[in-house]
Amino acid sequence: MPLTEQFVRNLQRFRLVTFDVTDTLIKLKDPVTQYLQTAAACGVRDINRTNFERCFRQQFKLMSEQHSNFGCHTIGWQNWWRQLVINTFNCADATVPQDKLPAIAEHLLNVFRTSACWSHVDCAADLVQCVRGIGKSVGVISNFDASLPKVLKAMDFDDKFDFVLTSYEAGVMKPDPSIFEIPVKMLSIEPNQALHIGNKFDMDYIGARQSGWSSLLVQSQFEPATSEEARRHSYPSIAQMLYALEFEEINW
Incomplete structure (x- = not known):
């Protein structure tokens, strides 16, 4: 899909974009x-x-x-x-x-x-492809067991990421800052050059922000603890997040 100038500008400061998996990229059926x-x-x-x-x-x-x-x-x-x-x-x-x-x-x-047992979240694959299309490193940071690469392969995501980092592999779970430090060190970049996208306020948004990253949150309904700042960086769906990145200026 064609990329807008606004999309490029919104992500210009980042060299790395990572994604949570469950309910961000794919979801359990029943x-x-x-x-x-x-x-x-x-x-x-x-x-x-x-x-x-x-x-x-x-x-x-x-x-x-x-x-x-x-x-x-x-x-x-x-x-x-x-x-x-x-x-x-x-x-x-x-x-x-x-x-x-x-x-x-x-x-x-x-x-x-x-x-x-899994289905795709609408527009998730499109968002990942758009980020890859502007030359960013793209990865996964997920509280998941060691079988995640197998699940991603089954869902046709196996060739979409430069790395897949599970909490099982890291030995710690989000929001522990240690898990966010691993890809930053691996790529020799600064934390402020990284963006994480997920669906949990504490694990994804706060975990990334407290590690010096930027973050975007996808929540159809706000968790009670979600801060006002997080609400400004939140979208009801991945589809609406993609639209905002393409056509609206994001204030990081």
């Missing part, structure tokens, strides 16, 4: 349905969806507290997800046959690394 359908295919049926959703949130929080960053310093990301699956099903229904759970967990571990 993870609970995928869990329950997988269980049914393995012979485990009639799990109450409301209970399951509640248990998933509860168990995800517990696993994150006990084995932070997808278990990168403890049990490893594959075992982290396997244990989360088993714990969630046991919480949702104590009568689930235990011999079925390993197979359910293994199938889910694989299927969530494919395009079956």
Whole structure:
């Protein structure tokens, strides 16, 4: 797509632009349905969806507290997800046959690394391509396990980035400044020459700003903690962010 002069001017000061992934570039289709359908295919049926959703949130929080960053310093990301699956099903229904759970967990571990569980965020690929088109280094900084490159490949993003940096690889999660320091050092640039685009006020916007970067935020509804400054750099969608970059002057 043709690039406007305004788009070039808005990003002129930056040498690097990075993106968050989940709900910024791609989004999960319906993870609970995928869990329950997988269980049914393995012979485990009639799990109450409301209970399951509640248990998933509860168990995800517990696993994150006990084995932070997808278990990168403890049990490893594959075992982290396997244990989360088993714990969630046991919480949702104590009568689930235990011999079925390993197979359910293994199938889910694989299927969530494919395009079956993900869809593209509208205009996200266009925005990435526009940034690449004006000669910027383009990367990913995401709180994600080590399988992210596989997911991006499945979603046809594998050749769009100069690097993919996960919190698992970095050993720390956003908003820790250490994760933002890695690409800056790698490219030998100053923090004020970097821009990060994401959908979480604390992890993406504040994390980047406190590391000396600029940041843009995509939020369809503002989180309660979102500051007035962040609201000036926020857009309801990636499509509207792209439009603003193309036709409006951004005050960094």
